Amino acid sequence: MTEQNTMGQSGSADATAGRNHPGLTADQLKQAYYDMLLIRRFEEKAGQLYGMGLIGGFCHLYIGQEAVVVGLQMAQKDGDKVITSYRDHGQMLAAGMDPRGVMAELTGRATGLSHGKGGSMHMFSREKNFYGGHGIVGAQVALGIGLAFANKYRGTDEVSITYFGEGASNQGQVFESFNLAALHKLPCVFVIENNRYGMGTSVERASASKALWKNGEPWGIPGRQVDGMDVEAVNAAAKEAIAHCRAGNGPYLLEMSTYRYRGHSMSDPAKYRQRSEVDEIRQKHDPIDHVRNLLKAAGVDDADFKEMETKVKEIVADATEFAKTSPEPDPSELFTDVLVGE
Amino acid sequence: MAIDILMPALSPTMTEGKLAKWNKKEGDTVSSGEVIAEIETDKATMEVEAVDEGVLGKILVPEGTEGVSVNTPIAILVEEGEAVPDAPSAGSGEVHPAAEEKPKAAAATTAVTAVSAAASEPEKDWGETSEITVREALRDAMAAEMRRDEDVFLLGEEVAQYQGAYKVSQGLLDEFGEKRVIDMPITEHGFTGMATGAAMTGLKPIVEFMTMNFSLQAIDHIINSAAKTHYMSGGQISCPMVFRGPNGAAARVGAQHSQCFASWYAHVPGLKVVAPWSAADAKGLLRAAIRDPNPVIVLENEILYGQKFPCPVDEDFILPIGKAKIERPGKDVTIVAFSISVGTAMAAAELLAEKGIDAEVINLRTIRPLDTATIIESVKKTSRLVTVEEGWPFAGIGAEIAMQVIEHAFDWLDAPPVRVAGLDVPMPFAANLEKLALPQPDWVVDAVSKIV
Numbered sequence: 001m002t003e004q005n006t007m008g009q010s011g012s013a014d015a016t017a018g019r020n021h022p023g024l025t026a027d028q029l030k031q032a033y034y035d036m037l038l039i040r041r042f043e044e045k046a047g048q049l050y051g052m053g054l055i056g057g058f059c060h061l062y063i064g065q066e067a068v069v070v071g072l073q074m075a076q077k078d079g080d081k082v083i084t085s086y087r088d089h090g091q092m093l094a095a096g097m098d099p100r101g102v103m104a105e106l107t108g109r110a111t112g113l114s115h116g117k118g119g120s121m122h123m124f125s126r127e128k129n130f131y132g133g134h135g136i137v138g139a140q141v142a143l144g145i146g147l148a149f150a151n152k153y154r155g156t157d158e159v160s161i162t163y164f165g166e167g168a169s170n171q172g173q174v175f176e177s178f179n180l181a182a183l184h185k186l187p188c189v190f191v192i193e194n195n196r197y198g199m200g201t202s203v204e205r206a207s208a209s210k211a212l213w214k215n216g217e218p219w220g221i222p223g224r225q226v227d228g229m230d231v232e233a234v235n236a237a238a239k240e241a242i243a244h245c246r247a248g249n250g251p252y253l254l255e256m257s258t259y260r261y262r263g264h265s266m267s268d269p270a271k272y273r274q275r276s277e278v279d280e281i282r283q284k285h286d287p288i289d290h291v292r293n294l295l296k297a298a299g300v301d302d303a304d305f306k307e308m309e310t311k312v313k314e315i316v317a318d319a320t321e322f323a324k325t326s327p328e329p330d331p332s333e334l335f336t337d338v339l340v341g342e
Numbered sequence: 343m344a345i346d347i348l349m350p351a352l353s354p355t356m357t358e359g360k361l362a363k364w365n366k367k368e369g370d371t372v373s374s375g376e377v378i379a380e381i382e383t384d385k386a387t388m389e390v391e392a393v394d395e396g397v398l399g400k401i402l403v404p405e406g407t408e409g410v411s412v413n414t415p416i417a418i419l420v421e422e423g424e425a426v427p428d429a430p431s432a433g434s435g436e437v438h439p440a441a442e443e444k445p446k447a448a449a450a451t452t453a454v455t456a457v458s459a460a461a462s463e464p465e466k467d468w469g470e471t472s473e474i475t476v477r478e479a480l481r482d483a484m485a486a487e488m489r490r491d492e493d494v495f496l497l498g499e500e501v502a503q504y505q506g507a508y509k510v511s512q513g514l515l516d517e518f519g520e521k522r523v524i525d526m527p528i529t530e531h532g533f534t535g536m537a538t539g540a541a542m543t544g545l546k547p548i549v550e551f552m553t554m555n556f557s558l559q560a561i562d563h564i565i566n567s568a569a570k571t572h573y574m575s576g577g578q579i580s581c582p583m584v585f586r587g588p589n590g591a592a593a594r595v596g597a598q599h600s601q602c603f604a605s606w607y608a609h610v611p612g613l614k615v616v617a618p619w620s621a622a623d624a625k626g627l628l629r630a631a632i633r634d635p636n637p638v639i640v641l642e643n644e645i646l647y648g649q650k651f652p653c654p655v656d657e658d659f660i661l662p663i664g665k666a667k668i669e670r671p672g673k674d675v676t677i678v679a680f681s682i683s684v685g686t687a688m689a690a691a692e693l694l695a696e697k698g699i700d701a702e703v704i705n706l707r708t709i710r711p712l713d714t715a716t717i718i719e720s721v722k723k724t725s726r727l728v729t730v731e732e733g734w735p736f737a738g739i740g741a742e743i744a745m746q747v748i749e750h751a752f753d754w755l756d757a758p759p760v761r762v763a764g765l766d767v768p769m770p771f772a773a774n775l776e777k778l779a780l781p782q783p784d785w786v787v788d789a790v791s792k793i794v
Contacts, residue, residue: 044374048393051350053412115576122574131542131579136566142532143567146539153495153521153545176532183527261375267353269386275377282375337577338611340635
């Protein structure tokens with residue numbers, strides 16, 4: 001529980017030898033690469049559509065953080081429930097939700113996953129066990145232990161994966177949730193996606209705690225800091241955390257050291273950090289480049305990469321076309337779904 | 343293939359901006375994510391990152407240009423070695439079609455103001471009754487629903503081992519065990535969020551607030567998480583749950599523990615709000631609230647907990663949400679009240695009867711959805727309206743009722759509606775001041791006397 005990988009330490013571009021955790025097989029790495037690439041390209045397209053005025057309001061991109069959600073998703077089993085904040089597109093794609101439905105929700109169309117009534121921050125899929133998509137910072141943490149509570153109440157061995165940012169980690173209800181989850185031994189994996197900035201405030205300026213992975217210690221919640229740019233490190237830690245929860249030992253806390261390349265939302269001028277900081281991480285610690293290098297070393301050739309790239313581009317292009325051409329919700333939708341059964 | 347780079351919208355409100363600087367010149371190679379230009383928006387100077395890779399073939403808008411509209415082609419990106427076209431491709435810079443489409447006429451009335459036609463269906467006769475306290479009625483309602491549905495459980499502070507801070511949950515732990523009657527630490531924000539998350543999976547929690555005052559600690563989950571999720575999910579995820587506890591003025595507990603939240607919660611689409619007065623109200627409405635697939639706020643009243651009323655003994659007894667009850671028929675004035683104020687109104691009606699005024703008293707039972715039809719039908723008969731509530735007058739339930747009557751029965755009114763409400767002050771502690779702050783029967787008599 002005391003392992004400390006700060007970002008990049010296990011994410012060096014050239015070495016598979018330097019891995020200090022159980023690795024993924026070549027096929028799993030290929031899947032991880034593909035899944036991360038889909039999120040990357042999807043988000044780049046979302047940014048572009050925002051620029052064109054096709055997406056309005058808030059839009060928080062996941063670019064840079066792809067290894068976190070993909071590494072976790074690969075450690076989950078069917079039935080495990082996921083909940084996150086408003087930076088949710090990556091979680092939804094990783095959960096297997098239809099890129100068309102996600103993109104169409106971003107553009108506010110009738111064919112969107114929430115029929116155009118939720119938007120970027122509010123999407124759900126009961127089928128894929130994705131419980132949102134929440135716009136209030138930290139609220140999803142208390143809701144997330146509720147998902148875990150339901151698993152326990154029903155006597156299943158399913159777990160709740162509850163994502164929140166390092167900014168949200170200072171919310172009072174997060175600590176209330178730690179207490180409740182530990183007190184009732186709820187099967188909840190708390191995942192802090194520490195991308196270093198809560199909007200424009202760096203983690204150093206926001207948290208007196210210098211080790212967020214230790215924030216559950218007063219309640220006896222085991223924690224680990226993980227290199228969130230290394231999908232294998234994420235996956236290995238996720239397996240351990242999920243196994244802990246599934247065995248009925250209560251919650252587990254993972255702090256993922258990661259980074260967002262884009263602004264907090266689309267309208268963020270990002271004056272709180274140097275461009276060189278972003279560029280350096282992009283060049284040296286990019287989670288997708290890292291896996292690409294591992295795959296190259298494992299013998300995956302350019303044609304394979306090209307094939308994956310082409311497939312991803314097609315999916316994103318198809319989702320975009322769908323999102324652009326779908327109709328807006330009918331005005332009659334204004335009054336539907338306010339109450340169940342009316 | 344050449345790709346047009348368009349002037350991006352970089353904030354929700356930006357329609358045009360200044361192209362402040364080009365960081366790349368014609369002929370430069372551009373990779374995805376690289377900063378190619380700086381743009382001054384209405385809010386800040388922003389960097390524009392390239393989405394696609396290629397060579398900056400042609401700059402169409404030179405740096406320093408002001409007032410560049412969003413979606414104007416500002417440069418052309420080509421592939422390595424590709425010829426540079428002179429002009430942007432046809433169809434680029436097109437405006438998103440939906441933005442031009444005129445919004446279709448929205449529905450003229452809201453769901454709230456629509457008056458249902460089913461105004462005066464007679465209430466079902468449930469037969470034999472017995473005298474029980476409101477406290478027992480609430481406990482019996484929970485027990486009955488917990489027997490009926492394994493997914494129903496109760497959580498809150500002191501609900502289990504202590505048997506309820508106000509003894510409402512007495513005996514439930516013994517019958518249902520600690521899995522379904524769960525003591526919570528003093529952590530309203532946390533446990534309300536937890537219960538709401540559990541409800542999203544289909545469980546049916548009853549969240550007891552020791553008093554509704556403490557629901558303020560958790561109001562974000564009640565409104566932003568529970569009330570809105572069904573709508574925001576396009577109908578996929580609902581929150582079948584109950585938030586209940588004593589509401590309104592208690593006795594001698596001061597401002598922070600004495601206030602009415604009817605108006606607060608009734609304001610919110612996605613919530614239902616009920617406020618029982620009698621034991622029958624309490625039992626019937628709480629059972630309905632637990633069965634309802636939506637989040638329902640049950641506003642109880644501490645002063646009423648110990649009061650006895652006749653309550654049907656029928657095992658299936660339940661009341662519909664959204665239906666008011668005429669507690670006392672009359673012809674001269676309509677007095678609308680809820681919760682403990684129904685008692686105030688009934689006492690006032692007796693005093694008025696001595697003066698020869700025949701008051702009709704409506705017990706709302708449900709605040710949202712409001713049974714406007716029953717109120718309107720009554721006002722059409724009496725032509726006069728007085729509302730009674732313990733909450734503050736400003737933007738209170740009385741204001742809403744008066745407005746509904748003005749909208750739907752203006753021509754029937756013979757006098758302006760009058761509100762009787764708690765005084766517009768935080769609740770004082772001293773016994774005499776507290777009494778002065780809360781509606782008394784004679785306030786209602788005075789109000790009626792003004793307009794009859």
